[in-house]
Amino acid sequence: MNNAHGSAARGGGGNPWVAVRPGEDIDVLRRRLSSAHRSFVDQAPVDDAGVPSDGPGQVRSVVFDSWLRSRRRGVSPDSSARSGDLGESGLAEYRAAHPMSIIEPVVRTLLVEDAADSGLLIATSDEHGRLLRVDGDNSAKDSAASMNFVEGADWSEVAVGTNAPGTALELDHCVQFFGAEHFSRSVHDWSCTAAPVHDPDTGLIVGTIDITGGPRVAAPEVLSLVRATVAAAESELRLHFLSFPARQRTGVARLEVLGRSRPVLVVDGVRQMVSRRHAEILLLLSEYPEGLTAEHLAVLLDEGELDSVTIRAEVSRLRKVIGARNVASRPYRIVTELDTDVRDVRSALERGDIARAMRIFEGPVLPESIAPGVEGVREELRARVQAGLLRQGNQQLLAKWTTSVHGRSDPAAWEAYLAGLDPHSPLYSQVKARIELFDRQWH
Numbered sequence: 557m558n559n560a561h562g563s564a565a566r567g568g569g570g571n572p573w574v575a576v577r578p579g580e581d582i583d584v585l586r587r588r589l590s591s592a593h594r595s596f597v598d599q600a601p602v603d604d605a606g607v608p609s610d611g612p613g614q615v616r617s618v619v620f621d622s623w624l625r626s627r628r629r630g631v632s633p634d635s636s637a638r639s640g641d642l643g644e645s646g647l648a649e650y651r652a653a654h655p656m657s658i659i660e661p662v663v664r665t666l667l668v669e670d671a672a673d674s675g676l677l678i679a680t681s682d683e684h685g686r687l688l689r690v691d692g693d694n695s696a697k698d699s700a701a702s703m704n705f706v707e708g709a710d711w712s713e714v715a716v717g718t719n720a721p722g723t724a725l726e727l728d729h730c731v732q733f734f735g736a737e738h739f740s741r742s743v744h745d746w747s748c749t750a751a752p753v754h755d756p757d758t759g760l761i762v763g764t765i766d767i768t769g770g771p772r773v774a775a776p777e778v779l780s781l782v783r784a785t786v787a788a789a790e791s792e793l794r795l796h797f798l799s800f801p802a803r804q805r806t807g808v809a810r811l812e813v814l815g816r817s818r819p820v821l822v823v824d825g826v827r828q829m830v831s832r833r834h835a836e837i838l839l840l841l842s843e844y845p846e847g848l849t850a851e852h853l854a855v856l857l858d859e860g861e862l863d864s865v866t867i868r869a870e871v872s873r874l875r876k877v878i879g880a881r882n883v884a885s886r887p888y889r890i891v892t893e894l895d896t897d898v899r900d901v902r903s904a905l906e907r908g909d910i911a912r913a914m915r916i917f918e919g920p921v922l923p924e925s926i927a928p929g930v931e932g933v934r935e936e937l938r939a940r941v942q943a944g945l946l947r948q949g950n951q952q953l954l955a956k957w958t959t960s961v962h963g964r965s966d967p968a969a970w971e972a973y974l975a976g977l978d979p980h981s982p983l984y985s986q987v988k989a990r991i992e993l994f995d996r997q998w999h
Contacts, residue, residue, distance in 0.1 A: 571776065571779075572616060572617070572618055573618065573729065573730060573731050573732065573779065574732065574774075574775075574776045574779055575616075575732045575733055575734035575737060575747065575749075575774035576734050576747075576771065576774040576775055576776075577776070578775075578776065582771050585734065585735075586734075586735050586736070588614065589614075589615060589734065589735055589736035589737055590735070590736045590744070591614070592614035592615050592736070593633075593736040593737075593741075593744075595614070596623055596627075597633045615737060616737070618723075618727070618731060619718060619733065619737045622713065622717070622718040622723050622726070622739065623717070623718060623739055625713065625726070626713065626717035626718055626739040629714055631714070631715070631716065631717040631739060631740075633717070633739055633740055633741050634740070634741055634742075635715075635716060635717070635740055636703060636704045636716070636740070636742055637703065637704040637705065637709040637710055637711050637715060637716045638704075638709065638710045638715055639704060639706075639708065639709055640686065640707070640708025640709055640710070642708060642818075646818070647688075647707060647708045649818070650818060650829055651688045651689070652827075653820065653827050653828050653829045654682055654688065654762075654763070654828070654829065655755065655762045655763070655793065655828070656680050656681075656682060656688055656753065656762060656763040657688075658792060658793055658796050659680075659753065659789035659792050659793060660680075660689070661792075662785070662788050662789045662792050663678065663680060663689075663765060663785065663789065664691070666784075666785045666788060667765075667767065667781075667785055668691045668692060671691065671692035671693060672692070672693060672694075673693060674692070674693050674769070675693050675695070675696050675769050675770055676692050676693055676696065676767055676768070676769040676773065677690055677691070677692040677693065677696050677697060677700055677705070677766075677767070677768040677769060678690075678691045678692045678765075678766070678767060679691075679705070679721065679765075679766040679767075679768060680763055680764065680765055680766070681711060681721045681725075681763050681764045681766065682762070682763045683725065683760070683761045683762055683763055684710075684712060684725075685710055685711045685712025685713070685714075685715065685721060685722050685725055685764075686708065686709070686710055686711075686712075687705070687706065687707050687708060687709050687711055687721070688707065688763065689707060690705065690706060690707050693769075696768075696769060700746070700768065702742070703740070703742040703743055703746075705768065712725065712726075713725070713726045716739070716740050716743075717738070717739025717740050718733060718737060718738050718739040718740075719733065719738055719739070719740070719743060719748060720732055720733055720748035720749055720750035720764075720766050720768070721748070721750045721764045721766045723750075724750040724751055724752050724764050724766075725752060725761060725764060728752055728761060729751075729752070730749070730750065730751035730752070730779060730782060730783050730786070731749075731750065731751075732747070732748065732749035732750070732773070732774050732778065732779055733747060733748055733774065734747045734771065734774035735747060735771070735774075746768055746769070746770070746773075747768070747769065747770060747771055747772075747773040747774040748766055748767065748768040748769075748773060748774075749766065749767050749773055749774065749778045749779050749782050750764045750765065750766035750767075750782065751764065751765060751779075751782045751783055751785075751786045752764050752786070753765060753786055753789050753790060753793075754790055755793065756790055756791075756793050756794040756797065757797060758876045760876065762793075765782055765785055765786055765789065766782075767781070767782060809821065809822065809823045809878060809882070809892055809893065809894045809895070810822040810823075810894070810895040810896065810897075811835065811838050811839060811842065811894060811895070811896045811897070812896070812897050813835055813839055813896065813897065813898065813921055813922045814897045814898065814901070814916065814917060814918050814919050814920070814921060815918040815919015815920060815923060816919070816922070816923075817923065817924050819832065819834075819835035819922060821834075821835075821838070821877065821878065823878060823879070828877070830877060832922060832924060832925055833857075833870060834870075834873070834874045834877060835922060835925075836857060836922065836925055836927045836929070836930050837853065837857070837870060837871065837874055838874070838878070838890070838894065839896065839898070839921070839922065839930060839933065840853065840856050840857070840927075840929045840930070840933075841853075841883075841888060841889060841890045841894075842890060842894050842896050842898075842899070843929070843933060844889075845889065845890070846887075846889065847884070847887030847888055847889030848887050848888050848889070849887045849888070850864035850867040850868060850871075850888065851864055852887075853867050853888060854866070854867050855928070855929075856927065856928060856929030856930075857927045857928075857929065858927060858928075871883060871885075871888055878892075879892075897916055898921060898933065898937060900916050901913050901916050901917050901937060901940075901941065902937070902940070904916065905940055905941065905944050908944075908948075910941075910944045910945055910948050910950065910953055911950075911953060913941055913944065914941065914945070914953060914956060914957065917937070917941055920934050920938070921933050921934035921937055922934070942957075942966065942968070942969065945957055945969065945972075946968060946969065946972050949972060949976065951973065951976045951977075954969060954972055954973040954976070955973060957969050958970055958973055958987075967991065970987060970990055970991050971991060973987055974987045974988060974991060
């Protein structure tokens with residue numbers, strides 16, 4: 557936990573994380589906060605350090621500090637949360653693989669089941685501020701949609717400024733905000749309380765639990781309720797990892813990278829999304845079973861732009877995902893059995909089973925990666941599948957290949973496909989026209 561607690565405590569007596577204290581006049585507080593927010597966002601006079609001279613005394617310091625961060629990051633007080641980029645099916649897949657899915661029953665039992673017709677929303681986010689679930693009162697959900705408080709949206713502090721889920725992640729602490737304490741004007745009719753959820757093994761934040769609604773959400777008892785729910789959720793995570801300790805023991809792991817913008821790592825049957833960088837490292841280590849030095853790995857990842865210190869930090873984070881004992885050092889190498897869908901394609905090709913190879917080969921290797929080592933694997937695999945396909949000459953497989961992302965611009969495959977067609981068929985003319993188009997484009 558960082559030093560935010562000391563910063564928050566400058567606001568005076570009592571619990572600095574509570575937004576509305578017992579006996580406080582809500583209407584007076586609302587007017588004072590609205591005035592302070594207007595003064596701040598309208599660029600009130602600043603001192604030599606760039607701090608508005610009348611700012612700190614008007615709001616809690618945890619609020620003021622967050623406002624400063626929001627301004628320095630260029631967040632607009634008129635901004636809205638960004639919509640998700642995963643799509644409905646992508647979000648569902650991501651959510652199912654995320655550790656926060658393990659605690660959904662706890663959150664539902666303790667919070668969601670009593671939130672119907674209450675005017676309250678119960679939300680969970682991932683460790684980056686992306687909302688995973690938004691449950692509760694249907695009318696409140698409809699109203700919150702106007703500020704894009706919806707599943708998949710980015711509610712990090714970097715994106716929308718001061719808000720409970722985002723600032724809880726920023727400070728690694730439970731926190732609540734009332735009305736105009738939010739940096740974005742679109743949130744001023746709402747109050748929220750959130751707390752971070754931690755991985756019981758690593759201590760890392762895996763997400764947040766949030767309650768959003770009217771002024772009563774900013775009361776001390778709501779903060780206590782959220783903290784108690786987080787404690788129960790972390791206990792559930794601890795029990796789950798004791799039952800399925802995939803990250804603590806050596807076992808069989810599998811990496812899936814073909815056609816995936818969000819690669820998947822499966823360890824002892826437990827699926828989880830991994831970052832592109834971690835997938836790149838795992839893939840490259842699987843390609844070099846003898847191991848890689850930090851310097852060689854840096855070149856394969858970024859043509860020498862990365863240094864060995866950065867590589868060591870990345871591998872350290874990777875060990876928390878796959879298990880420390882599964883990645884050895886000096887040189888870096890995988891010491892568990894790591895299967896990959898890339899290896900599956902190669903195995904099918906070696907057996908001459910081109911049809912199976914194409915079924916597995918759903919898309920390019922880590923399509924969004926620009927790491928030189930990954931680009932080499934990507935092109936090598938595509939070339940091997942193409943070569944096997946051309947050798948076999950199966951018309952059905954050629955037809956499938958020429959309409960896929962791999963083969964739609966592959967002149968050699970189109971030529972092979974044309975050679976097996978009846979010259980009098982309409983399809984022959986269509987394929988020939990496509991080849992002639994290639995000739996005009998490339999000559």
